[in-house]
Amino acid sequence: MAKYARLRERVQLELPQVSLVEAPAAQNDDLLLAHDADYVQRVVAGGLSAAEQRAIGFPWSVEMVERSRRSVGATLAACVAAAAQGVAANLAGGTHHAQRDRGQGYCVFNDSAIAAKALCRRRSQERVAIVDLDVHQGDGTAGIVGPSAEIFTLSLHGSRNYPARKVDGHIDVGLPDGTGDTAYLDALDAALAQMLERFVPTFLIYLAGADPHEDDRLGRLRLTLDGLRARDARVFDLAARLGAPIAVAMAGGYGRDLETTVQVHLNTVQAAHGHWLRCRPAGTRGTDLG
Ligand SMILES: [Zn+2]
Numbered sequence: 118m119a120k121y122a123r124l125r126e127r128v129q130l131e132l133p134q135v136s137l138v139e140a141p142a143a144q145n146d147d148l149l150l151a152h153d154a155d156y157v158q159r160v161v162a163g164g165l166s167a168a169e170q171r172a173i174g175f176p177w178s179v180e181m182v183e184r185s186r187r188s189v190g191a192t193l194a195a196c197v198a199a200a201a202q203g204v205a206a207n208l209a210g211g212t213h214h215a216q217r218d219r220g221q222g223y224c225v226f227n228d229s230a231i232a233a234k235a236l237c238r239r240r241s242q243e244r245v246a247i248v249d250l251d252v253h254q255g256d257g258t259a260g261i262v263g264p265s266a267e268i269f270t271l272s273l274h275g276s277r278n279y280p281a282r283k284v285d286g287h288i289d290v291g292l293p294d295g296t297g298d299t300a301y302l303d304a305l306d307a308a309l310a311q312m313l314e315r316f317v318p319t320f321l322i323y324l325a326g327a328d329p330h331e332d333d334r335l336g337r338l339r340l341t342l343d344g345l346r347a348r349d350a351r352v353f354d355l356a357a358r359l360g361a362p363i364a365v366a367m368a369g370g371y372g373r374d375l376e377t378t379v380q381v382h383l384n385t386v387q388a389a390h391g392h393w394l395r396c397r398p399a400g401t402r403g404t405d406l407g
Contacts, residue, residue, distance in 0.1 A: 120370060121209050123379045128208065128386055135390055140191035140207070142183065143231070147193060150234040151227050151261045153218045160185070160225060173220040185225035188212060192228035192366050196236055196322070199362035204353075204393045206386055211324040211368025213255035214280065222253070222279060229322045229366060230261040233268045236320055246271060246318035248352055250305070251326025251368040252336035253278050259286030269316040273301075273308055275329075275337040288312055294337040298344030301329070305348060309355055321363040323352050327370025327381035334371045342381065349385050353392040360396075365389055 128135055148157045159165050163177050170177055191207035198205035212224035220226070233245040247262070249255035249272040262268045269287045276291030283289060290308050292301065312318075328336035330345060340348070356363040365385060372378035 120375055120378050120382070121367075123375065124208050124367070124382050124386075127379060127383050131383065132387060132390060135386065137208075138194070140187040140209075141194055142186040143189035143193060143226070144186075147189060147231055147235065148186075148226055150238070151217065151230040152215075156218045157226075160220070165220075169219060172222075173225060174223045181225070185212075189226050189228040189231055192232045192322070192364060193235055195364040195366070196232045196320070196362075199364040200236075200320075201398070202362075202393065203396050203398055204356070204363050204365070204389050206365040206367075206389050208367060208382075208386070210366035211249075211251060211326065213249055213251060213258045213324060213368065214253070215257045216260050221257070224257060227257050227261055229255075229324060230258050230268075232364065233262070233322055237267045243267065243320055244316065244318050245269070245320045245322060246312060246316065247322045247324070248309075248355075249273070249324040249326075249368075250329070250348060250352070251324050252328040252333065252338055253326070253369060254280060254283045254289065254291070255286060255324065256280045256282075256284040259284040259289075262286065269312060269318065271308055271312050273305055278335070278337055287316070292338060295339050297339045298341055298347065301338065301340055301344060302347055302351070305351055309351065318359060318361055321352070321356050321359075321361050323363055323365045324368040325349060325352075325365055325382070325385040326368035327372065327378045328368075330370070330372060330377065330381055332372050332374060332377050334373055335369070336371075342377075342384065345381050346384055346388065349388040353388055357392065357396050363389075363392070
């Protein structure tokens with residue numbers, strides 16, 4: 118949990134041109150876009166069973182509910198800001214293991230599935246791609262989105278990483294242990310090209326997990342900081358080519374050294390700002406990145 122506070126601190130210190138705003142709390146109506154009413158009600162009221170709470174991985178508290186709401190609210194707000202500014206980021210979120218009726222793997226509510234559905238509700242022509250490059254498969258997102266024509270899920274992950282049982286999305290690429298920069302970036306290029314043959318997004322939601330990094334305790338891939346920079350660049354380049362707004366969520370990162378994890382996330386925020394400088398909508402001034 119410490120990485121979130123540290124990331125915010127470093128963004129404030131090292132990227133003063135990025136404007137930080139407090140994450141609003143998602144309302145029940147937002148949560149219901151992707152979750153069953155019974156599940157939402159039980160989370161809010163503290164009515165989960167001990168087994169359900171264990172699957173999530175941390176204990177229930179009023180603060181846990183508030184944090185989970187704000188984690189979703191930040192991705193929703195990032196989508197609104199990205200629609201206006203081209204790009205914005207949630208400095209947390211990416212809770213992609215949360216299913217419609219249950220939480221798991223430190224994920225309570227599925228922010229990217231909720232945000233994608235909110236975007237499609239707002240604009241009927243919207244076509245949202247959820248590009249999930251966390252090292253773990255986006256099983257919750259794939260399960261919630263299903264065979265949708267307006268939301269496309271792409272997950273590139275370690276095949277031997279959690280979850281043991283993957284849920285098929287539109288494109289899933291399971292990579293072997295020890296996959297390094299070159300093979301990873303080749304696989305990413307191929308997956309993005311394959312997506313564009315089937316689906317042309319008008320909006321991107323990018324889960325920029327730090328856990329493919331070689332020093333991560335959970336990730337089994339072996340990407341370097343440079344490899345992860347190249348990964349980010351490919352996704353932002355895609356957004357630029359499509360002229361599509363892009364909202365970023367940080368997702369996982371469990372480095373042996375906390376600062377390395379924070380550095381990976383900080384690099385993504387820096388890349389997001391660079392993307393904004395290159396692609397900001399005509400007429401916007403200043404350096405705001407919500
Ligand atoms: Zn992860």
